[in-house]
Amino acid sequence: MVKNLIIYYSRKGQNYWNGSIKTIEKGNTEIVAEFIQNAVGGDLFEIETVREYDADYYKCIDEAKDELHVNERTELKKYLDNIDEYDNVFVCGPCWWGTYPMAMFTQLERLDWSGKKVMAVMTHEGSGLGSSERDLNKICKGAIFGSGLAVHGADSAGSENKVASWAKKVIA
Template sequence: MKKIFILLLAVTFSSLNAIAEPVNSHAQRTLIVYFSQPENVKLDGVDGISGASILQKNGQISGSTQYLAQIIQRHTGGELFRIETVTPYPTQHEPLLRYAEQEQRDNRYPELKTKIDNLADYDRVFIGYPIWWYKMPMPLYSFLQQHDLSGKTLIPFTSHGGSRFSDSLREIKRLQPDARLVTQGLAISRDDVADDGTVTRVGDWLNKLTSVQQ
């Protein structure tokens, strides 16, 4: 497993604010669910695992998947929902690596802080996550076990360390068989999230999705 280095974003808040008008925001009610770890932590000694990169912009810190979720929100006008666990994950690289590996081996579904009670308000749900040990993080399994997304359009996006979606699309389909899974998801390497072109890349992807769904 390669250690994750800190990404320094060249993108500023002003560039985020300059994103185009929401794509098809009135046609479909949109929810953007994401898990991004670590977040809101001190930069000193902090590292992640397999896609859980730290981003720093204008003195503020966020996870790479969180950053992608924010861009999608600006484009679509959707609501953001962050998946959070009751027991926080370690913020140092080696403890986080060991913890995530053991959690997968034990097939342990972590308890989540919050459940979404108004899913009926949304037609499509973006689902974002890093890839840990070539798999979707276990909090995503908890989320997909606890929520019925039947009849909704599910659109995945990930920040990864080289394995793209790995087997996560198959797992989402298995856990939500009655949802419509869009397989043309967005997979961006953690090394590329900080690129100046990421905002445009996400927008182009969303526009392609809109044209396919029409």
């Protein structure tokens, strides 16, 4: 039986939303990750940083930009040690400065990707997949890559049919 893993990082609280700042109770990427799980089954693994990003959206994106510029590997609260039991891995995150938050790379670099099918999933407010697929290709050595999915963040809650259709197709 095929087994799926959905790794995600998501931001609650202040988010950029159709040109303004809106406070949301559940992050856009978490919503999309749950839609994937509902559609194809699998285990969810949430990336959580030890040092929390600032609650203020604009301060948070400055912190994220600084991490990107120094290629920081942010410490996580917990780590996956291996993904041996999984066939497909969905890597889900918000598009911060054109790619995943650096915390995602902290986790991904620790794993053996040999023979795994990997799909990039990004929530965004205009940048689509950014460089996420290229970045996963660099990090996930030995993986096979399926087509990625970009979901407009402000439309996440209404994207279940789109996400489910894509998830079923990409693992077929």
